[in-house]
Amino acid sequence: MKIKTKLQIAILIPILMATLMGTGLYFAYLKLGHSMRDTRSAETLIEHVFQLSILTREFILYHTQRSQEQWEIENQNLLNLTKNSELALQRYNWQLGKFQEEYSHLQRVFHALVKNYEVGKKQEGVNPIFRAKQEQLERQALVITQNLINYIATLQNDIAHQLIILQQQIFLVTISVLLAFALFSSFLFFLLGRTIFQSLTRLSAGIELISSGDLHSRIEVNTQDELGVISKAFNQMADNLDDSYQSLKMEIATRKKAEEEKEILYDKLVRSEKLATLGQLSSSISHELRNPLAVIHNSVYFLSMTASQYGEKITKHLEILRREVKRANSIISDLLEFSRTKTPALEAGDINSLIVETLKQIEIPERISAERSLSAELGLAAFDREQIRRVLINILENAVQAITEEGTITVETQRLDDKIHIRVKDSGIGIPHDIQERIFEPLFTTKIRGVGLGLAIVQNIVEKHRGNIQIDSVPGQGTLVTVALLRAK
Secondary structure (H helix, E strand, O other), X not given: OOHHHHHHHHHHHHHHHHHHHHHHHHHHHHHHHHHHHHHXXXXXXXXXXXXXXXXXXXXXXXXXXXXXXXXXXXXXXXXXXXXXHHHHOXXXXXXXXXXXXHHHHHHHHHHHHHHHHHHHHHOOOOOHHHHHXXXXXXXXXHHHHHHHHHHHHHHHHHHHHHHHHHHHHHHHHHHHHHHHHHHHHHHHHHHHHHHHHHHHHHHHHHHHHHHOOOOOOOOOOOOOOHHHHHHHHHHHHHHHHHHHHHHHHHHHHHHHHHHHHHHHHHHHHHHHHHHHHHHHHHHHHHHHHHHHHHHHHHHHHHHHHHHHHHOHHHHHHHHHHHHHHHHHHHHHHHHHHHHOOOOOOOEEEOHHHHHHHHHHHOOOOOOEEEEEEOOOOOOOEEEOHHHHHHHHHHHHHHHHHHOOOOEEEEEEEEEEOOEEEEEEEEOOOOOOHXXXXXXXXXXXXXXXXXXXXXXXXXXXXXXXXXXXXXXXXXXXXXXEEEEEEEEOO
């Protein structure tokens, strides 16, 4: 509904209401007019009754023909007036009924009085019986006229009382009508104003939200007026703007994802090239270094056989030389393993038993407590036993090296969907945040000893098993390494 129509209705309804109220007041004042007419009728009646009462007294005192004739004339006038006032005074039937009854009685008594007087005039002298009857009729006539006056006075008082009540009611009704009209009109215009104000408030709030960047906000449409049309148009504009924004956002996200994928592919390509070059270099260097190291190892062994005769100092240095040759051999083995990681020979096996075996192989200091929480419902995993052993050894050795004082290493296993998770948690020094992204890079290390191939080999083995490895570390609190392997089918 349009605002113009609402305003027309808001004006028309009070007009109709005023018309109805005016009609009601018209009938109320009409009733007041009837009451005033009743009052005038009652006043006229009482005047004639007084006149009839005076004529009755005059006839009783003087017994003249003139007073009798005037009484008959006034009686006829009163009869006519009573008939005419009967409809006007129909609400006071009980008073009129008594009045008419007494009035009829008065007529009979008066006529009897006249007749008795005429009979008395024909008789000479005074008959005591006649005189007593005459006095009785006179007393009755006077009592009846007084009763008539009292009835008419009561009727007049009742009409006056009803008139006062009616005037008060009309006054109260008039005040009530005016107040009701004013309150209803005010309430109607208040509702109309509130509706328009609420629509404007919603429209303003919606515009502010959308202008602040909230493109999902919409203006609630509760009306069909001009403001509702504006709200719908604004919502449509917001929908179009939101669609355009979402399309642009999707395009940006697609381009960003393509660039990230391109960057990832480029990083993988560079890494592959580096690893290939490193593998070739490692392989050639390892072969070149292994032969001299073998000769040195044999020479150290030979000298050790005869070193006792040259003193303890010579024996000590030969032991140092032998240990360093062994470490160099270990480095060369890592280089060869990194460059020649074979495709794993996957077999169904119990990962829990491999963990138990590996823990026995690792030299764990007494200051470190090793705990296990191995799931009995783990099932079988598909893995190369020796390669995964190498993974576990590397992770456990790193955990031991990370704990510089007393601490705990916890190994857990758990089955999640189609994978078996191995978790190794230590309470060591943790890994600094700035180097956590580089821990799988070949030749990257923060240790004094080692060339940084351990975790690179571990990642390579896990990926060839079609699994994944994740490291979560908090400096000063410890590190959690999670390896996920596929379950055996």
